[in-house]
Amino acid sequence: MPKKRVAIVGTGQTYHKSHRPDVNGQELINEAVKRALQDADLTIKDIDAVVIGNMDHFEGINYVDCWSVDGSGGIMKPVIKLTTGGTTGSTLAIGGYQLVASGFFEKVLIIGWEKNSESDTTGAITTAFDPVWDRLVFAGAISGLAAEAQAYMAKYGATEKDAARVSVRDRKHACNNPHAQLRREITIEDVLASPMLADPIHLLDVCPRTDGACAVIMANEDCAGKITAVPDWIWATANRHKYTYLGDVNWGELDSLAGASREIYAKAGIREPKKEIDVIELYQPYSFAGIIWIEDLGIAERGKGAEYIWSGATDMGGELPINPSGGVIACNPIGATGLIRCAEAALQVMGKAEARQVPDVNFAISTGFGGCMWSDMLLHGKRKPDF
Amino acid sequence: MDRAAVIGVGITKIEANKVKETFADMVWEAVNKALEDAKMTIDDIDNVVTTSNDFWDGRTISCMAVGDASGARHKNVSCVEGDGTFGAFYGLSRVLSGSYGTTLVTAHSKGSESVSSLITNAAFDPIYDRSLGMDMISACAMQARAYMHRTGTTPEQMAMVSVKNHGNAMLNPLSQLPMNITVEDVLGSEMISDPLHKLDCSPVSDGCCAVIIANEKRASQYGSLPVWIKGVSFCSDSYFLGDRELSKAKSLTQAAKKAFSMAQISDPLSEIDVAEVYDAFTYQELMWLEAMGLCQDGKAGINLEKGYYGIKGKLPVNPSGGLLSGHPVIAGGLIRIAEIVKQLRGEAGAYQIAGAKKGVAHGVNGLCGQSHCVWILDQEK
Amino acid sequence: MTAKENLVIESKGSGQPFNYAVGMYGSKFFKELRENRKLLGTKCPKCGKVYVPPRRVCGECFVEMTEFVEVGPKGIIGTFTILRYAFIDPETGEQKPVPYGYGFIRFDGADTLFQHYISIEDESKIKIGARVEPVFSEERKGNVKDILCFKIIE
Numbered sequence: 001m002p003k004k005r006v007a008i009v010g011t012g013q014t015y016h017k018s019h020r021p022d023v024n025g026q027e028l029i030n031e032a033v034k035r036a037l038q039d040a041d042l043t044i045k046d047i048d049a050v051v052i053g054n055m056d057h058f059e060g061i062n063y064v065d066c067w068s069v070d071g072s073g074g075i076m077k078p079v080i081k082l083t084t085g086g087t088t089g090s091t092l093a094i095g096g097y098q099l100v101a102s103g104f105f106e107k108v109l110i111i112g113w114e115k116n117s118e119s120d121t122t123g124a125i126t127t128a129f130d131p132v133w134d135r136l137v138f139a140g141a142i143s144g145l146a147a148e149a150q151a152y153m154a155k156y157g158a159t160e161k162d163a164a165r166v167s168v169r170d171r172k173h174a175c176n177n178p179h180a181q182l183r184r185e186i187t188i189e190d191v192l193a194s195p196m197l198a199d200p201i202h203l204l205d206v207c208p209r210t211d212g213a214c215a216v217i218m219a220n221e222d223c224a225g226k227i228t229a230v231p232d233w234i235w236a237t238a239n240r241h242k243y244t245y246l247g248d249v250n251w252g253e254l255d256s257l258a259g260a261s262r263e264i265y266a267k268a269g270i271r272e273p274k275k276e277i278d279v280i281e282l283y284q285p286y287s288f289a290g291i292i293w294i295e296d297l298g299i300a301e302r303g304k305g306a307e308y309i310w311s312g313a314t315d316m317g318g319e320l321p322i323n324p325s326g327g328v329i330a331c332n333p334i335g336a337t338g339l340i341r342c343a344e345a346a347l348q349v350m351g352k353a354e355a356r357q358v359p360d361v362n363f364a365i366s367t368g369f370g371g372c373m374w375s376d377m378l379l380h381g382k383r384k385p386d387f
Numbered sequence: 388m389d390r391a392a393v394i395g396v397g398i399t400k401i402e403a404n405k406v407k408e409t410f411a412d413m414v415w416e417a418v419n420k421a422l423e424d425a426k427m428t429i430d431d432i433d434n435v436v437t438t439s440n441d442f443w444d445g446r447t448i449s450c451m452a453v454g455d456a457s458g459a460r461h462k463n464v465s466c467v468e469g470d471g472t473f474g475a476f477y478g479l480s481r482v483l484s485g486s487y488g489t490t491l492v493t494a495h496s497k498g499s500e501s502v503s504s505l506i507t508n509a510a511f512d513p514i515y516d517r518s519l520g521m522d523m524i525s526a527c528a529m530q531a532r533a534y535m536h537r538t539g540t541t542p543e544q545m546a547m548v549s550v551k552n553h554g555n556a557m558l559n560p561l562s563q564l565p566m567n568i569t570v571e572d573v574l575g576s577e578m579i580s581d582p583l584h585k586l587d588c589s590p591v592s593d594g595c596c597a598v599i600i601a602n603e604k605r606a607s608q609y610g611s612l613p614v615w616i617k618g619v620s621f622c623s624d625s626y627f628l629g630d631r632e633l634s635k636a637k638s639l640t641q642a643a644k645k646a647f648s649m650a651q652i653s654d655p656l657s658e659i660d661v662a663e664v665y666d667a668f669t670y671q672e673l674m675w676l677e678a679m680g681l682c683q684d685g686k687a688g689i690n691l692e693k694g695y696y697g698i699k700g701k702l703p704v705n706p707s708g709g710l711l712s713g714h715p716v717i718a719g720g721l722i723r724i725a726e727i728v729k730q731l732r733g734e735a736g737a738y739q740i741a742g743a744k745k746g747v748a749h750g751v752n753g754l755c756g757q758s759h760c761v762w763i764l765d766q767e768k
Numbered sequence: 769m770t771a772k773e774n775l776v777i778e779s780k781g782s783g784q785p786f787n788y789a790v791g792m793y794g795s796k797f798f799k800e801l802r803e804n805r806k807l808l809g810t811k812c813p814k815c816g817k818v819y820v821p822p823r824r825v826c827g828e829c830f831v832e833m834t835e836f837v838e839v840g841p842k843g844i845i846g847t848f849t850i851l852r853y854a855f856i857d858p859e860t861g862e863q864k865p866v867p868y869g870y871g872f873i874r875f876d877g878a879d880t881l882f883q884h885y886i887s888i889e890d891e892s893k894i895k896i897g898a899r900v901e902p903v904f905s906e907e908r909k910g911n912v913k914d915i916l917c918f919k920i921i922e
């Protein structure tokens with residue numbers, strides 16, 4: 001049992017766009033912070049600590065936690081930075097949970113942000129990889145993901161059309177989310193006709209690049225219920241980040257997500273995730289992941305991911321909607337992306353997801369993806385955890 | 388705060404250029420030293436927090452380089468970007484939350500691989516400050532000037548910090564710059580950025596530190612001597628140098644007050660036996676001591692002249708030689724924690740403070756001490 | 769408040785040069801590659817897995833590896849893509865020439881994959897499982913570019 005149980009009591013997001021030249025980084029952060037405080041009906045004075053993160057080389061600012069205090073509200077407060085690449089946002093959420101659960105702080109403000117328009121995203125991601133061994137041929141996230149898709153297709157026979165179905169789903173869902181960047185429906189034909197970026201990945205299979213910020217407020221059990229009528233309780237967190245070089249990866253399966261999800265299910269006593277989980281906000285940066293990774297989550301059997309997607313089960317109104325927000329394919333301010341998944345899962349549990357609300361959500365999952373095929377995961381629940 | 392302890396520490400030798408070693412090599416060495424010190428194996432480690440900085444490492448997601456070397460495979464793991472004291476704070480939180488019984492915390496950097504002034508220049512605001520060519524040394528020179536102006540601290544007093552710490556380093560085999568020098572040597576060394584001479588500044592260094600933190604139950608399970616964590620706090624000031632009272636470390640004062648109060652220490656000066664503070668520059672040791680309430684404001688220079696801060700003084704400060712004798716950024720603060728642990732266990736060898744029971748370790752994040760983290764450690768539970 | 773124009777400050781040319789340490793394991797690999805066109809991996813004394821590139825620690829077992837074993841030079845394609853989109857190469861600051869074949873090669877005798885270019889003269893032959901061999905550079909300097917690319921062998 002944690003020292004203190006922890007719940008999300010407020011969330012705030014910017015209206016994410018491809019380019020926000022009207023604000024600098026601090027101002028972008030502040031937009032999300034103000035909205036989160038407003039959502040929880042708190043002021044910055046109520047916040048005991050700030051957890052912030054992004055990926056340094058996208059904006060080229062060192063010590064971002066220090067630089068951003070005017071926007072984050074961290075002046076004369078404890079401020080800490082966590083950063084783990086693409087998983088940064090979910091890592092931040094786990095960090096906020098830990099800081100509150102430890103008893104150190106009652107209310108913590110968690111901020112993920114990125115202004116991807118300020119640099120060449122692929123170039124910056126490439127510098128994440130080993131300078132001696134990996135950088136020669138690596139070409140940012142898409143090249144690694146293409147390697148995964150090729151390996152999966154060779155093993156299980158999934159097609160580009162199967163993947164396109166996932167893009168179509170997420171882009172349709174995004175139309176219900178005013179915060180999403182790409183809010184226009186697309187068809188399978190659109191996806192397959194879009195330029196081939198790295199075989200088998202087409203332009204419309206992948207996420208865009210985005211400027212945006214997300215803020216989440218977590219509070220302990222002593223005050224969560226006073227702040228909001230329906231807090232989103234964090235039931236469990238888990239992650240797996242393993243890597244030395246890119247060639248070590250077991251391409252075609254996401255071992256890290258399988259490992260993290262099994263740990264979460266065990267902690268929370270979940271035996272049949274497909275039946276017990278009501279909605280998933282999956283950090284799914286490209287369409288093929290929508291097929292492959294639900295197998296790692298134990299939602300579909302190995303090799304049956306595509307079949308499950310075609311059945312409509314993961315669409316709005318289906319048995320287990322995935323990415324009601326439109327997900328990462330519709331919006332990807334990288335350092336915020338994992339935290340947006342967490343915030344969106346919280347909105348579902350709290351019943352505040354408006355046009356994208358899934359009915360009667362008792363359990364939601366949010367995930368983070370990044371680094372080198374790394375995974376983070378949080379389990380959210382309407383009921384206060386009984387452990 | 389529930390009880391928790393540091394039960395193992397490992398520090399690599401601090402060197403100007405570990406050209407043969409990758410980040411992973413350094414981490415592997417420090418982690419194995421810490422495990423051995425704690426009498427544990429990697430299987431006894433429940434989770435891992437690595438601490439690194441993407442700019443210093445020349446790599447986005449710098450933590451990727453050290454996952455296997457820190458034994459993080461198949462474990463929950465996270466990465467703090469900032470000083471090692473902040474990494475250790477997060478590691479401690481993950482124990483106190485009840486999620487894990489033990490946390491392995493690492494912090495590393497290799498100043499030798501980059502151009503330090505370019506790395507610290509990137510900490511300045513890209514719109515307003517960066518193009519002025521500011522870096523950590525020039526900014527700290529301005530802070531030194533402001534501190535000297537306000538308190539009357541003299542260049543000679545600052546030089547004495549360098550003499551003391553480099554002298555202490557003669558007793559520390561892990562130190563990079565053990566030196567027997569005089570005040571004249573410091574004042575005669577090259578003027579880097581007025582009023583900071585070369586010997587007022589810490590060197591560029593490579594090094595790594597690992598620390599193992601355990602909850603109360605696990606702390607006594609493996610046979611090493613636990614050092615108990617009684618208080619920890621951190622706090623950030625404003626960012627822009629012009630927004631701060633640069634000659635004072637307001638955020639350090641607040642963090643220290645909180646940490647001492649958690650530790651139920653009402654008179655730090657009489658209760659603390661040893662301090663390891665973040666002396667990136669000579670004046671900072673004096674300024675931080677005052678801000679932490681370990682010295683009356685403006686009097687640290689005079690106390691230093693009286694010999695208060697020597698190994699045999701009233702309050703030994705940086706008996707290990709401090710950062711002036713070796714400054715691997717990021718690892719710097721975690722090494723301060725590890726050094727206090729060694730002192731409180733009576734394992735500091737030639738620079739052991741006789742009878743040390745309670746100690747303070749201190750880390751800094753950002754420019755000119757924007758953000759500070761203060762740890763109060765105790766021999767007793 | 770709205771500004772008439774939103775200004776942008778460019779930071780062109782403000783790169784940060786680095787001297788990345790290759791380490792003793794990598795240095796040995798590159799020396800063998802440069803001088804003898806041989807490829808080395810390290811073998812874990814506990815699980816027996818052979819790692820390329822060679823490194824000190826087996827992450828699975830958390831043990832130090834000291835045994836070097838020769839692998840390849842032939843191998844198979846573990847997975848691949850053909851990179852078709854343009855991006856700025858952070859190593860050069862210039863646009864990377866595309867398209868190129870991006871392969872993960874499993875050397876004979878190795879358990880992990882090694883990333884490199886695959887020659888794309890005939891795209892139809894590039895398949896998972898296809899056999900490949902390295903094309904060595906005539907002027908070898910002790911880095912990954914000492915291999916120009918891998919080419920499909922029948």
Ligand SMILES: [Zn+2]
Nearest residue numbers: 812815826829
């Ligand atoms: Zn092994």
